[in-house]
Amino acid sequence: MSRSTMVFDEQERERLVDAFRASLESAASARESSEEPAAEPGEPAPAAVDLATLLGEMAVLKNELRLQSRQFKNTLDELRCFGNDLRDHGARLQRELERAREQAAAIEQQTARRFMLALVDLRDRLQNGVDAAARLPSSFLARLLPGSKRFTASLAEGQWLTLQRLDELLASHAVRPMPVLGERFDPERMCVVGVEAAGEAAGVADGTVLREVQRGFFHHGELLRVAQVIVSKKANRT
Incomplete structure (x- = not known):
C-alpha cells in the first residue's frame, strides 16, 4: 500500500473509528444474543462480524498513526533547525x-582628540597674547597718555582671565600640561627645535631641556601633543 492511499483526512479517520466501534458493539451484542433465546420468526437476524474488515481497518489506523508520528517528528526537527538558526542570527547580531x-567609541575618541587639540591651539594663542602684553615697553606716548596704558593693562588682564578659564576647562576634560623643563630629552613625547651650548660650570648634561617653545599635553594620561623644546649641548673643547 503506497503512502498516498494511507493518508486520510479528519472525516475519513472519524468514519473508520466509528465503524470500528460499531463493529465491536455489534460483536458484543451478538455474544449476548447467542446466550438469549432464539429470535421469534420474522425478526431480523443480527449482523455477522466481519473479522477481516476489522483487521484491515485496524491496520489502516496503525499506518495512519505511524504517519502522524513521522510528521510530528519532522515538525520537531524543523522547529529545532529554526531554533538553531535563530540562535546563530542572535549571535551575529550581538x-x-x-x-x-x-x-562609535573610536569615532568619539577621535572627535574628542581633535576638539582638545583645537582648545590647546587656542590656549597657545592666548598665552602668546598675554606674554606679548607683558613685554610691551613703556613708551613716551604712553607716559603722556596714561589712559592708553590703563586700556592695555585691562586688555592684558582680560586675556589672562580667559587663559585661566581655558586652563580650567582643559583640566576638567583631563588635559594636563607636560612637565619638561630640566628633564632629559624623550623622543617619544618631545621634539627638538633648537640646541644651545651649556658651559661645564653650569653642570647641565647634554640633552637636558632648557626651554619650552611649545607646551606638550596629555589627555587621560595619553600623549595629546608633543612638546617642542630646546636642549643643551656642551661646547666642543679645542
Missing part, C-alpha cells in the same frame, strides 16, 4: 552590535 559600539 557581534555586529559590539563592533558598532567599538566603532
Whole structure:
C-alpha cells in the first residue's frame, strides 16, 4: 500500500473509528444474543462480524498513526533547525552590535582628540597674547597718555582671565600640561627645535631641556601633543 492511499483526512479517520466501534458493539451484542433465546420468526437476524474488515481497518489506523508520528517528528526537527538558526542570527547580531559600539567609541575618541587639540591651539594663542602684553615697553606716548596704558593693562588682564578659564576647562576634560623643563630629552613625547651650548660650570648634561617653545599635553594620561623644546649641548673643547 503506497503512502498516498494511507493518508486520510479528519472525516475519513472519524468514519473508520466509528465503524470500528460499531463493529465491536455489534460483536458484543451478538455474544449476548447467542446466550438469549432464539429470535421469534420474522425478526431480523443480527449482523455477522466481519473479522477481516476489522483487521484491515485496524491496520489502516496503525499506518495512519505511524504517519502522524513521522510528521510530528519532522515538525520537531524543523522547529529545532529554526531554533538553531535563530540562535546563530542572535549571535551575529550581538557581534555586529559590539563592533558598532567599538566603532562609535573610536569615532568619539577621535572627535574628542581633535576638539582638545583645537582648545590647546587656542590656549597657545592666548598665552602668546598675554606674554606679548607683558613685554610691551613703556613708551613716551604712553607716559603722556596714561589712559592708553590703563586700556592695555585691562586688555592684558582680560586675556589672562580667559587663559585661566581655558586652563580650567582643559583640566576638567583631563588635559594636563607636560612637565619638561630640566628633564632629559624623550623622543617619544618631545621634539627638538633648537640646541644651545651649556658651559661645564653650569653642570647641565647634554640633552637636558632648557626651554619650552611649545607646551606638550596629555589627555587621560595619553600623549595629546608633543612638546617642542630646546636642549643643551656642551661646547666642543679645542
